[in-house]
Amino acid sequence: MENNGIIRSRAYARAGFVGNPSDGYNGKTISFTFDDFYAETVMYEAPYIELLPNRRDRSIYNSLDDLEQSVRECGYYGGIRLLQASLKRFREYCRKRGVDLGSKGFAMRYFSNIPHHVGMAGSSAIITACFRGLARFYDVDIPRPELANIILSVETDELGIGAGLQDRVAQVYQGLTYMDFNKAKMAQTGYGDYVPLDPSLLPNIYIAFKRELSEGSEVFHNDIRARFNLGERKVVEAMQTWAGLADQVRAALLEGRKNDVGELLNANFDLRRRIYAIHPDNIRMVEAARSTGASAKFTGSGGAIVGTYADDAMFAELKQTLEPLSIAVLKPNII
Structure with a gap:
């Protein structure tokens, strides 16, 4: 435990770099976590179990306008x-x-500054931080592949939130991770092949996200799941193509072909655009980023994008182009 018996545990925001959303369909992805945003739990021993509310959980408001703003955020x-x-x-x-x-109890509070509903895995970050705290508090060791499965089950089985393993694996392993959710291996062992990669292999990367709320991932994933389950051919084939893009990006990184990555990221989004009805605001964000020469694709289910840029001059142009549209731009610190 830390000073005064307090345990602080963090989990970081996640960006789906390539291959998503094939992770929920026995595909392959590459993702990374970055410490610009995070969720944290704080625990200390108590004679009971108490979960302390965050600002997101309040039920008293100064006015109806205040309530409306809280719900929007x-x-x-x-x-x-x-x-x-x-x-x-x-x-x-x-x-x-x-x-x-045993009978040891605790009080727990949480905090998160991960932007809401923009595809950075904010909910799973809170759950991951919670599990890290519990494991330390009770001195319980949970293997990482198993922990990712448990975290996913919290959302899918307990809360009915549509999700795949990518976010949970990324946040459990941290850094840059290649994931292969091979159906046979998943059936045999319960998890896929998760391979950490050296972040220094990456080209210049940026993250951009809308400052206003986007659509929740539950809506997005529930729609695609239904279409996949119905055997819609173009959806099934798209999942295979996205998985192939993850392999192509991994090979490019390992072979030092950084300049090839941007085109593959663009292909990831372009296929998505052909499959889904994407909100016009999200399309405008991608097109605005690409107008500078940068590549762009969703980090998750919409509201945030990830891409490559050539140099600092192009990054400055990204900021000049996107920030007037209420889109924040940053260079992620991968951790």
Whole structure:
């Protein structure tokens, strides 16, 4: 434990670099985490279990305008439900494996500055931070592939949120990670092949995101899941193509062909655009970024993009082009 018996645990924002959204369909992806945004839990021993509300969980407002603004920023559901579902799954995991947690209780609060509903895996970051804190508090070791599965089950099974493994694997492993969700291996072992890559292999990378809320990932993923389950040919083939793009980017990185990456990222989005009805604001964001010569694709389900740029002059042009559109631009610090 840290000073005064306090445990602080963090999980960082995630950007789907290439291959997404094939992760939920036995595909392949490459993702990275970056510490510009993070979720954190703080725990300390107590004679009971207490989950302390965050600003996202408040039920008292100064006015109806205040309530409206809160809902626009945080949605209708706060983070307490994420902690509750995480604690339930953690208890079930320990009981199943005969881990005695004793009678020690705790108080827990959480914080997150990850932008809401822009595809940076904010919900799974809170859950991941919670599990890291619980594991340290109770001295429980959970293998990383298994931990990613548990975190996914918190969202899909406990809370009914449509999601894939990419975000959870990325946040559990951290850094830059290649993921292969091979169906046979998943069936045999319960998890895929997760291979850390050296972030120094990457070309110049930027992140840009809308300052206003975007559509939640539940809506996006539930639609594509239904189409995939119905066997819609172009969706099934698209998943295979996205997986192939992940392999192509991995090969380009390992072979030092950084200049080839941007075109592959563009192909990832262009295929997505042919498959989905994408909100015009998201299309404008991608096109505005590409107008500078940079590449651009979604980091997740919309609202944020990731891409490559040639040099500082192009990055400056990205900022000059996107910031007047209420789009923030940054160079991510991969961790």
